[in-house]
Amino acid sequence: MKPLINYLKGDLQVKIEDQGLIQQAFNHTSYVNEKAHKDSLSNERLEFLGDAVLELVVSQYLYHTYPKQAEGHLTRMRAQLVREPSLAYLARQVSFDQYLKLGKGEAESGGRQRESILSDCFEAFLGALYIDQGIEAVKSFLTPILLAPHQTILEITSQDYKTKFQELVQQKGAVQIEYRLLKQEGPPHSQVFTAGLFVENQLQAQGKGKSKKEAEMQAAREALNAYDNGGKP
Amino acid sequence: MKPLINYLKGDLQVKIEDQGLIQQAFNHTSYVNEKAHKDSLSNERLEFLGDAVLELVVSQYLYHTYPKQAEGHLTRMRAQLVREPSLAYLARQVSFDQYLKLGKGEAESGGRQRESILSDCFEAFLGALYIDQGIEAVKSFLTPILLAPHQTILEITSQDYKTKFQELVQQKGAVQIEYRLLKQEGPPHSQVFTAGLFVENQLQAQGKGKSKKEAEMQAAREALNAYDNGGKP
Known part of the structure; x- marks a missing residue:
């Protein structure tokens, strides 16, 4: 398996300045709770931010793509696109499951397949990308995998x-x-x-x-x- | 009372390109449902977008202002800042209650003081400002009234x-x-x-x-x- 940063830059065409911040998005709390990784930061704060970044990018896309749709319909579409199973699905699509860093116990109990963990990692990555490169970079990243194929x-x-x-x-x-x-x-x-x-x-x-x-x-x-x-x- | 656009440009120092869009943020659905205003658009779609804009601006501010705070604490602060009573309070602070356009029945039954209507108008305005001027303009608008005094x-x-x-x-x-x-x-x-x-x-x-x-x-x-x-x- 390629190192994370090479994979993101090469295969996913993501520009990255702060490699440490991007890495942090993949650190599940069970990983940083292990003694050996106690100097690493978990992805929880990035997820807090990424959740809001995702919400805005999806909202703006739907607002412009469906100029005649009422607010209620837009809200339902948004809710369905940003819910846990959708984000876990996307995380797997871009192989984030393979790059997740988990604690031993979590990994052994199947944490790598857990939807909440995958979804949180995906949101955390969006938060890190937003801080590192701004909202347009997040839009570019989400366009081919979420926005353009949103109907599917x-x-x-x-x-x-x-x-x-x-x-x-x-x-x-x-x-x-x-x-x-x-x-x-x-x-x-x-x-x-x-x-x-x-x-x-x-x-x-x-x-x-x-x-x-x-x-x-x-x-x-x-x-x-x-x-x-x-x-x- | 000054016209809305003059008030926003002059007193609140907001830059505006599309005056119609900004006006739309103040049109409650009860107003556009009246025959005489059936060609106006209501603020509901803008509120859908503004809700997400607000969430991101507040999240980013808290993320950077409290670099040591855990995600749970940030989430609680955010929830409290963006809830209806807080937004209704802010809407009144910037006199949006005076500029709301309401249907006759709604106005007569005290709609101008209703927290949900004020809060929705405030969010819709943020949505319109975001489309018209981008995220930095929203941050500048929110800094003196919400972000800087968030403790208060x-x-x-x-x-x-x-x-x-x-x-x-x-x-x-x-x-x-x-x-x-x-x-x-x-x-x-x-x-x-x-x-x-x-x-x-x-x-x-x-x-x-x-x-x-x-x-x-x-x-x-x-x-x-x-x-x-x-x-x-």
């Missing part, structure tokens, strides 16, 4: 919601899950779809979206939320 | 928590509320205080902070949170 990422993570709901309800055995289109409104260029999620022919949740797919995903998300809040699937 | 704002809004808790428990009559220092740890330059909130000599909540004042505020916040989540004060 929304679809992949939507699929996630539907899959998760299915896994959840089928823990107790096979049950019939079906998505049905309940409503389709508005003029051709800005239609709103409403999908219903039916379990054994009982309506469990509804979702709205600009496409059938998105409406179904929102319905699955609703159902998962209800379940998280103590309801039954 | 934290204190004012901390006071808020304590006052709110007091009002809450005393709805049913006079009860004795007391804050006691429970712990004081760490080396002189980075002490951590733990305060306990006692109601009728019963410990209700604890809070930690870099000062006694902050610890007490956090304890009041904890107690309010517990109450919001269905507990009793």
Whole structure:
């Protein structure tokens, strides 16, 4: 495996001034808690900053890309793009999992695959890049992997919601899950779809979206939320 | 009253290119929903963007101002600075309440004093300023009113928590509320205080902070949170 800085500069075409700061983004707290690395800094403060950097870059992109979309729709897209599973997915896409520095215990218990750790590392890297090179560098880094392909990422993570709901309800055995289109409104260029999620022919949740797919995903998300809040699937 | 753009340029020393965009930040949705203003745009999309701009500017400032502070402490400070009452307070400080455009019904029912409306307008203005002039202009605008005096704002809004808790428990009559220092740890330059909130000599909540004042505020916040989540004060 190439050293981190060579990999970032060469393969990912990232400009870097302060190599130590960039390295810090990959130091999980379990790593710096080990005696041998007690002089290293963890990535937690960088993650605090990177979280805000990511939020702004994604917000600005959506604001300009969807000039006619209402704030509620933009907010939902943003929330889905910056949530943990999406960021963990991106971290793996750019091989950050291989460069993570973990404590021994954390590494042995599968920390390198843990979504929260991967997502935090990704945000910390954005924070470090922002300090080192400014907001435009962060935009350039995120354009090919997150911004330009955001539709695909929304679809992949939507699929996630539907899959998760299915896994959840089928823990107790096979049950019939079906998505049905309940409503389709508005003029051709800005239609709103409403999908219903039916379990054994009982309506469990509804979702709205600009496409059938998105409406179904929102319905699955609703159902998962209800379940998280103590309801039954 | 001066026209908005003159006021912003003259009194607040803000540079402006796109006057229409800046004006949009002051258009509450109730205003654009009126027939006579149906060609105006509301400030909702700008608020979506401004929220993220504010988060980044505050995060970056705290990150650099408190180089030794852990992420958890920075997150708490940020949350308190960007919450609705703080932003409504700032909006009033810069007289945005006078420039808000509201629908008739909203204006008559006291919308000009509503914290959510003021806070949204303040965020929308930051979004518009960011598009018009970039992140440095937003930092310059926020420095004298929010960043430099952030300690004072934290204190004012901390006071808020304590006052709110007091009002809450005393709805049913006079009860004795007391804050006691429970712990004081760490080396002189980075002490951590733990305060306990006692109601009728019963410990209700604890809070930690870099000062006694902050610890007490956090304890009041904890107690309010517990109450919001269905507990009793």
